[in-house]
Amino acid sequence: MTDTAQITASYGRRYTVCTPEGKTFDATTRKKRVDFACGDIVRISPINGEQVVIEDYLPRRSLLYRQDAWKTKLIAANVDRLFIVTAAVPSPSEAFVQRALLAAEAAGIAAVIVLNKADLPETAVWREKFSFYETLGCRIVETCALDNADVLKPLLQGHTNIFLGQSGMGKSTLTNALLGSDTARTGGISTALDSGKHTTTHAQLYDLDAETKLIDSPGLQEFGLHHLEAADLLRYFPDLCHLAGQCRFHNCTHRAEPGCAVKAAAESGEVRTERVSFLQRITDELLR
Known part of the structure; x- marks a missing residue:
């Protein structure tokens, strides 16, 4: 018997899937396939009461991924909205934001830039830098994750969303604030390196409500675009x-x-x- 489920977590060659009835399973793939992503709707075959095999994925309405000269990394599938989470500290990369916007445009995914930790004095410089992207039709939203993450809810509502960004920008803190729990792991910032510590090690999908999903993804430092022509x-x-x-x-x-x-x-x-x-x-x- 073959059934369907959605991939809710991706750990390289291991996955967690959830059926429409809400039952979760540990999942593996046949022949070491790795062309599956968090958010994929997949066909599964049971192994036992806790484990299944992923047979294939159903047609995707979108696929977000990055690719450099050596390897391809699938980020998420069936996403409607990409939230590029930035913050003035640690210093963000405008090139990363530009590349993520390009990847979103190519994938047909609407993009929003989140300027997190907006109460920091260093934010003013980035507020001015990012204002240009508003002229391109990209929404800019300012947040302080611990105070007003709810400002994102109207933009998230009714969509499958993903938080993407460099390490230390507050993606998991925002996710926790929206979930109302400490489900997503968070970490501090390495001041010596002026970069965030990697805390989220895999993409994880959460249900915010019956119509709204959110994928928290690992921090990225680079965003290769070799999949584009x-x-x-x-x-x-x-x-x-x-x-x-x-x-x-x-x-x-x-x-x-x-x-x-x-x-x-x-x-x-x-x-x-x-x-x-x-x-x-x-x-x-x-x-x-």
């Missing part, structure tokens, strides 16, 4: 996508080629040169 990149930039197809050469790298519409738009001030520089860096990365 260089020729498609322009389409994932809300401020540059209107220039797609206007360059003289279809495989334009937007650097030295004549007739580059992107460079011309930057030189005329129509688009920001910093965004073109980011596009060039990612294009170079993908063509390497």
Whole structure:
């Protein structure tokens, strides 16, 4: 007999799944398959009263993942909204935010930037930096996880959501505040390294209510985009996508080629040169 369940936790090659009736099982895969993600709806076959085998996944409505030159890491499946959790301390990476927004756009997932620990004086600089992304249609929400995490509830409601970010930004603290419990592990910040300590070691899905799910994910320091095609990149930039197809050469790298519409738009001030520089860096990365 084969049934269906949702993956609620992913530990590499081991998983926890939950059936529509609310029963949870430890799950393994056949032939060391690792192409499953937290949030996947999967077909399962029973081994015993506590263990099942995952046979395959059902069609996904979205898949968020990162890929560098060496390996691919699935982050979550069937997600509607990506909350990129940042904070002024430890120092966030704007490049990480840019890359996550690009991955979300490519996957058709709506993105929200959460500026956590907003009561810190260092927040002002990042509030100004991130204001640009509001012009691209990205919502910016300020939170202090221990005081007003509930401000996120209207945005989470009715969706499958994921908290994604670098270590130490407060993803698990926010998750706990929304759950009303200390379910998700949290950790401090290494001041010597100005970086967060890794506490969440695997993606974990929680039910906030009957219609709302939240995935808390491990802290990331890098976000590889090798799963994207260089020729498609322009389409994932809300401020540059209107220039797609206007360059003289279809495989334009937007650097030295004549007739580059992107460079011309930057030189005329129509688009920001910093965004073109980011596009060039990612294009170079993908063509390497």
